[in-house]
Amino acid sequence: MKLITGCHGFIGKRFVEKHKQFIGVEDYNAWAMLENFRGWKDIDEIIHMGAISSTTCTDEERLNCFNVEFSIRLFEIAIEHGIPVKYASSASVYGNKHDGSMDPLNLYAKSKVAVDLWVSENIDRFELIQGFRFFNVYGPGEEHKGNQRSPVSKFKEQAVENGVIEIFEGSENCFRDFVYVDDIIDIVDNNGVESGIYDLGSGRVYSLREVAEIIAKKYGAEIKEIPFPEHLKDKYQYNTVSNFKWNNKKFMSIEDYINLPDESDTNQNQSES
Numbered sequence: 001m002k003l004i005t006g007c008h009g010f011i012g013k014r015f016v017e018k019h020k021q022f023i024g025v026e027d028y029n030a031w032a033m034l035e036n037f038r039g040w041k042d043i044d045e046i047i048h049m050g051a052i053s054s055t056t057c058t059d060e061e062r063l064n065c066f067n068v069e070f071s072i073r074l075f076e077i078a079i080e081h082g083i084p085v086k087y088a089s090s091a092s093v094y095g096n097k098h099d100g101s102m103d104p105l106n107l108y109a110k111s112k113v114a115v116d117l118w119v120s121e122n123i124d125r126f127e128l129i130q131g132f133r134f135f136n137v138y139g140p141g142e143e144h145k146g147n148q149r150s151p152v153s154k155f156k157e158q159a160v161e162n163g164v165i166e167i168f169e170g171s172e173n174c175f176r177d178f179v180y181v182d183d184i185i186d187i188v189d190n191n192g193v194e195s196g197i198y199d200l201g202s203g204r205v206y207s208l209r210e211v212a213e214i215i216a217k218k219y220g221a222e223i224k225e226i227p228f229p230e231h232l233k234d235k236y237q238y239n240t241v242s243n244f245k246w247n248n249k250k251f252m253s254i255e256d257y258i259n260l261p262d263e264s265d266t267n268q269n270q271s272e273s
Helices: 010-018 027-036 060-081 107-125 143-148 151-162 181-189 208-219 263-272
Strands: 002-005 022-025 045-048 085-090 129-134 136-138 164-168 175-180 196-200 205-207 222-226
Touching: 002 010, 010 022, 010 181, 022 027, 027 060, 045 060, 060 085, 060 107, 085 107, 107 129, 107 196, 129 181, 136 151, 136 181, 143 151, 151 164, 151 208, 164 208, 175 181, 175 208, 181 196, 205 208, 208 222
Parallel strands: 002 022, 002 045, 045 085, 085 129, 129 196, 136 175, 164 222
Antiparallel strands: 175 205
16 A cells, blocks of 8 residues: 555646555645554555645745655654655755755755755665655646646646747746656656665756747747746756666657647546547
């Protein structure tokens, strides 16, 4: 039996769809679950995807409670019961560093650094623990994230609904390593690596303008530049790329993704048949 935290979130929900037998945990019942759950002997793996994931969150106390303190308590329980753990870290820990050192630019990233440091200090106590520094994850199911969605999702919605994609000035100089959500699931579930903290991206870098152009071409949309917000300039990652290679895995490209059938349309057709 898997225990999956963040089971209603973007990535956690995809794990739930794949694993038919699981116990789900969400933020509203997370701490109560830790205090009251008595079935740890039946859990063969913890998949910890739950977190406050907003990079603009300014509530440090809440971030510390759910992202740091809850994670550490969950990991202590895993150690006590010998349960393997796989958890979501984030490429945001790097900031704009490219030498593997950590330089978080916001409170969310700082919370991820705190957990990674704790894991590194306690790694030998675990049966198995794998942390994955997700890069820019995109795919179906992220619509509820609002402004925190990936540029792929936001640009597609703008193209379809308005025929105009808005990008920040200088987007040709902002680069992202985009990784498809189902590729994330495949690697977390089946990777063959030992305990450690690993980059998880596709290794394929797109500029944000390039992403906009790919989507604009697909939907016949225009691209409009808007001013870069002043309040983001010192908190913005300008270049992200994963340096870890996952056994020659073939990752979904954005070009291939936007040509997939829309999942909402597919689900509707299935329900009508």
